[in-house]
Amino acid sequence: MSTYKHLHPFRDGLHDALVLPMVVLTGGMIGFGALAQESGFNILEAVLATILIWALPGQIVLADMHAAGANTWAIVIAVSIANLRFLPMTIAVMPHLRGGLKHQAWQLALAQMLSANSFLYILQAVPRFSPIDRVRYFTAFVLSCVVIAVVATVGGHIAASQMAPAVAMGFLFVNIIFIACLLANSRAAPIIASIIIGAIAGPVCHLISPSNGILIAGIIAGTAGHFMFRGHRGSPS
Amino acid sequence: MNVDIGPLSLILLAAAATFLWRFLGVILSSRLRPEGAWIQWMTAVAYAVLAALAARMLVLPVGELATIPLWIRLAGAAVGIGVFFVTKRNALAGVVTGTLAFIALVAGH
Structure with missing residues (x-):
């Protein structure tokens, strides 16, 4: 492991989570807690939604549609579609972590911990750590995030x-600006191209197909960005 | 076919429907090499989906945010991303400034 200089993955994971993600998660989850309360969920239910779904956009869809009195299966399908991004995200992240696990079943636990937040941070950390240290970093990062998110959900409720x-509106807005800043931090050409095309295609495709638009936009934009700059290698962020 | 289930069962179903994608991702990724073209492609798609989602939340929001004029939402985002680059890519500064600008504009609206 001498090729990797950083030897404090757990501490680094805690440290990284306790700066920007803490502020954003606190803001976002306070927003969700408040929304959940207005949507008729009690505190325990709001906390369970935070821990078990672990994806704020999907949680907002759940609370919003529940409050609107939507059909149970329509809600479940809408949440599932809102969270479909976890398929490409898990495929992208798991090969970097798999080597650090003794039992491959733990991949399911790591996949459950993935969010927009942890996805972007773990990919930035990949070049710094060996596979086993990536798992340590990721675990420390996500556990801090879960604690912060639960406290903020309760507080918002x-x-x-x-x-x-x-x-209250600001707490909902903080999530958008956070994702935008993390994306703006990308430096690899194919990723930057994918992000710009995706940001334009997202709203357009959503108007054409509200249920599948975001996914379609992502596939089109990611494919275009990837093939436009296929020769350009480098760190993904 | 609207079954009237409690909020708890609804949350469990929604969580299972989310976990499905994580599970499929683990299964599919086990057949791929980390440095391979498939993983690079999927990484680009994952970033693009996040960008599409953020742009959709900004331009076409659902719920309460939809009651705020588009220019206020765009102004908040522009301030945040602008400060991010001006401060040599300090995301904390960008997020805090952008959100405060947004709140100030909403309050003054």
């Missing part, structure tokens, strides 16, 4: 009725 509307 309790504070829901006292929040000024502009502030």
Whole structure:
């Protein structure tokens, strides 16, 4: 393992999670907690949604549609489609972590921990660590995120009725700006091209097909970006 | 076929429907090499899906955010990304400034 310089994966994972993701998760999950409260979920249910779904956009779809009184299966399918991005994300991340596991069944636990947040951070950490240290980094990062997210969900649920509307709105907005900043940090040509095309294609495809638009836009944009710059190798971010 | 199940069962079903993709991802990725073209392609698609999602949430939001005029949402995002680059890619500065700008514009609206 002498080719890898960093030897504090667990500490680095905690440290990385406790800076930007902490601020964003706190904001986003307070927003979700408040939304869940208004949608008729109790505190325990809101916390379970945070831990078990572990993907804020899907959680917002769940709370929004539940409040609107949508059909059970329509809600489940909508949440599933909102979270379809975990298929390419898991495929992209797992080969970097698999080598650090004794039992391959643990891949399912790692896959459950994946989110937009941890996806972007683990890919940035891949060049720094050996596979086993990547698992340590990832675990430390996600466990801190889970603790922060649960506390914020509870806080948002309790504070829901006292929040000024502009502030509650800000808590929903923080997620968008966070994803935008993390994406803006990309440096590899195929990834930058995929992001720009995806950002344009996303709303357009959503108008054409509200249920599948985001996925279709992602496949088109990612494929275009990948093949436009196929020769350009480098770190994914 | 609307079965009236409790909120807890609804959450468990939604979680299972999300885990399905994670599970399929693990199965499919086990057949691929980390440095191979398939993984690079899937990485590009994953980033593009996130970009498409963020752009959709910004331009065509659902719920409460939809009541805010588009220019306020775009202005908040522009301030955030602008500050991010001005501060030599400090994401914390970008996120905090962009969100505060958005809240100020919403409050003044």
